[in-house]
Amino acid sequence: xxxxxxxxxxxxxxxxxxxxxxxxxxxxxxxxxxxxxxxxxxxxxxxxxxxxxxxxxxxxxxxxxxxxxxxxxxxxxxxxxxxxxxxxxxxxxxxxxxxxxxxxxxxxxxxxxxxxxxxxxxxxxxxxxxxxxxxxxxxxxxxxxxxxxxxxxxxxxxxxxxxxxxxxxxxxxxxxxxxxxxxxxxxxxxxxxxxxxxxxxxxxxxxxxxxxxxxxxxxxxxxxxxxxxxxxxxxxxxxxxxxxxxxxxxxxxxxxxxxxx
Amino acid sequence: xxxxxxxxxxxxxxxxxxxxxxxxxxxxxxxxxxxxxxxxxxxxxxxxxxxxxxxxxxxxxxxxxxxxxxxxxxxxxxxxxxxxxxxxxxxxxxxxxxxxxxxxxxxxxxxxxxxxxxxxxxxxxxxxxxxxxxxxxxxxxxxxxxxxxxxxxxxxxxxxxxxxxxxxxxxxxxxxxxxxxxxxxxxxxxxxxxxxxxxxxxxxxxxxxxxxxxxxxxxxxxxxxxxxxxxxxxxxxxxxxxxxxxxxxxxxxxxxxxxxxxxxxxxxxxxxxxxxxxxxxxxxxxxxxxxxxxxxxxxxxxxx
Numbered sequence: 308x309x310x311x312x313x314x315x316x317x318x319x320x321x322x323x324x325x326x327x328x329x330x331x332x333x334x335x336x337x338x339x340x341x342x343x344x345x346x347x348x349x350x351x352x353x354x355x356x357x358x359x360x361x362x363x364x365x366x367x368x369x370x371x372x373x374x375x376x377x378x379x380x381x382x383x384x385x386x387x388x389x390x391x392x393x394x395x396x397x398x399x400x401x402x403x404x405x406x407x408x409x410x411x412x413x414x415x416x417x418x419x420x421x422x423x424x425x426x427x428x429x430x431x432x433x434x435x436x437x438x439x440x441x442x443x444x445x446x447x448x449x450x451x452x453x454x455x456x457x458x459x460x461x462x463x464x465x466x467x468x469x470x471x472x473x474x475x476x477x478x479x480x481x482x483x484x485x486x487x488x489x490x491x492x493x494x495x496x497x498x499x500x501x502x503x504x505x506x507x508x509x510x511x512x513x514x515x516x517x518x519x520x521x522x523x524x525x526x527x528x529x530x531x532x533x534x535x536x537x538x539x540x541x542x543x544x545x546x547x548x549x550x551x552x553x554x555x556x557x558x559x560x561x562x563x564x565x566x567x568x
Numbered sequence: 569x570x571x572x573x574x575x576x577x578x579x580x581x582x583x584x585x586x587x588x589x590x591x592x593x594x595x596x597x598x599x600x601x602x603x604x605x606x607x608x609x610x611x612x613x614x615x616x617x618x619x620x621x622x623x624x625x626x627x628x629x630x631x632x633x634x635x636x637x638x639x640x641x642x643x644x645x646x647x648x649x650x651x652x653x654x655x656x657x658x659x660x661x662x663x664x665x666x667x668x669x670x671x672x673x674x675x676x677x678x679x680x681x682x683x684x685x686x687x688x689x690x691x692x693x694x695x696x697x698x699x700x701x702x703x704x705x706x707x708x709x710x711x712x713x714x715x716x717x718x719x720x721x722x723x724x725x726x727x728x729x730x731x732x733x734x735x736x737x738x739x740x741x742x743x744x745x746x747x748x749x750x751x752x753x754x755x756x757x758x759x760x761x762x763x764x765x766x767x768x769x770x771x772x773x774x775x776x777x778x779x780x781x782x783x784x785x786x787x788x789x790x791x792x793x794x795x796x797x798x799x800x801x802x803x804x805x806x807x808x809x810x811x812x813x814x815x816x817x818x819x820x821x822x823x824x825x826x827x828x829x830x831x832x833x834x835x836x837x838x839x840x841x842x843x844x845x846x847x848x849x850x851x852x853x854x855x856x857x858x859x860x861x862x863x864x865x866x867x868x869x870x871x872x
Contacts, residue, residue, distance in 0.1 A: 328666075328667055332663065335663070336656055336659060340658075403657075404656070407655075407657070408652050408653035408654040409655055409656055411620070411650065411652070411653045412650070412710070415618055415643070415646075415647075415650065415653070415711075416668060416671045416714070417644050417714075418671045
């Protein structure tokens with residue numbers, strides 16, 4: 308028996324760190340997807356720019372508590388980025404990986420398929436944060452939007468919303484038997500979620516029961532939380548609680564349904 | 569030392585029994601070929617050894633480890649090449665090799681491995697742009713980049729052109745020489761004959777035979793083929809009546825006799841007594857293909 312236990316040639320770098328290697332690889336692959344990068348990183352800033360170019364949207368409105376429409380849309384734009392990453396691109400990528408046997412191949416190695424899922428979360432999460440920072444910086448420097456009054460709360464709400472959306476994406480990737488079905492589920496969920504984020508009508512001006520229902524959804528609560536944080540207040544406990552419950556629940560479901568076969 | 573031990577393996581998918589009571593033993597450094605018709609349970613057996621599928625009954629041990637319970641330790645020892653496993657579409661060959669090397673403590677030089685397999689010109693091509701044969705070869709490279717002590721290779725040379733097949737075989741012979749234990753699922757008898765120490769024939773979920781390639785051929789009722797040109801015409805009927813002769817045929821003056829080893833001597837004796845000298849006499853084994861088909865057919869008849 309002569310099986311080499313010591314390497315006969317020089318070992319290459321990065322040995323035995325599958326999780327980190329997978330993050331590096333998935334980051335590199337995300338950079339090769341210009342469409343995805345646009346929707347996650349550039350779109351929030353682009354949306355804000357378009358809205359700012361509409362004259363009436365840059366005028367303070369007494370009905371909006373003296374804010375301008377463009378002020379209200381900064382949180383919306385940021386949430387949209389998290390929504391697109393979590394519900395559209397991340398589950399589409401994972402469903403493709405399962406369908407094409409990438410997860411199966413990873414399962415044959417010392418790395419684990421869930422480490423690839425985690426790597427997807429990390430790279431999409433970082434991309435959303437980059438898109439958010441870009442939108443906030445542009446809004447503050449070019450469009451006269453106030454710096455979030457409570458940056459820590461702003462970041463907390465954003466991260467919770469992001470985790471809720473990535474978990475939802477994990478559930479989609481887990482339950483969908485094929486990439487086509489994953490794409491269908493994503494599309495069905497995308498538009499109602501955009502509505503709850505306040506894309507067409509800001510959440511804080513939604514009337515009565517509608518407003519109550521939307522504030523019980525993850526993105527509705529996130530929109531209200533970001534508004535509060537932008538104004539320098541700590542978000543309502545109720546909104547934070549809604550976000551935490553959705554995030555934990557969806558994360559548990561996503562772990563439950565994740566499978567590589 | 570036994571490297572792979574499979575005992576009483578059973579796996580069902582719904583009402584379909586994929587494998588039933590499969591026993592296999594592979595010694596350290598041995599190359600076991602797994603033969604059998606499509607859907608016979610070969611891939612299921614390999615996936616159970618790889619720890620990708622949990623058996624319904626029976627035990628699997630690789631170097632004494634349970635591939636499911638001792639997942640991490642087992643994965644460090646075993647390299648697996650599967651059918652139907654892909655890679656990220658935009659990952660290049662070079663990046664894939666680096667990624668998979670990073671999963672192991674003492675990987676091989678992936679670039680050198682790729683070059684050995686004729687992928688040297690394709691290192692910076694994306695996976696989606698590779699041909700079927702190139703994808704097959706990168707799969708082999710990835711399964712071996714971690715210097716596995718056990719390599720499970722499922723249809724190693726499917727879709728490869730003859731030159732690539734030679735490169736792959738040379739590589740398998742090299743790792744075998746280094747002491748790697750190999751389980752090789754194949755449909756190619758030439759591959760089985762060249763690379764394997766023993767062959768397991770799996771048919772309809774069960775092990776129908778395990779033997780060396782020569783032993784498997786020897787199990788055939790008619791393991792020998794002799795051909796010759798008789799200097800003058802000889803009675804085919806008379807030859808066919810000799811003990812142990814299974815088949816006699818004549819084409820263009822050349823006679824072919826298929827039969828047992830003893831039949832060869834009887835034929836020569838008969839020719840001698842008839843005063844017919846056989847010229848260009850050739851005696852060889854029937855092919856592994858013939859033996860394989862005979863075994864699969866006979867196991868079908870037994871269960872029919």
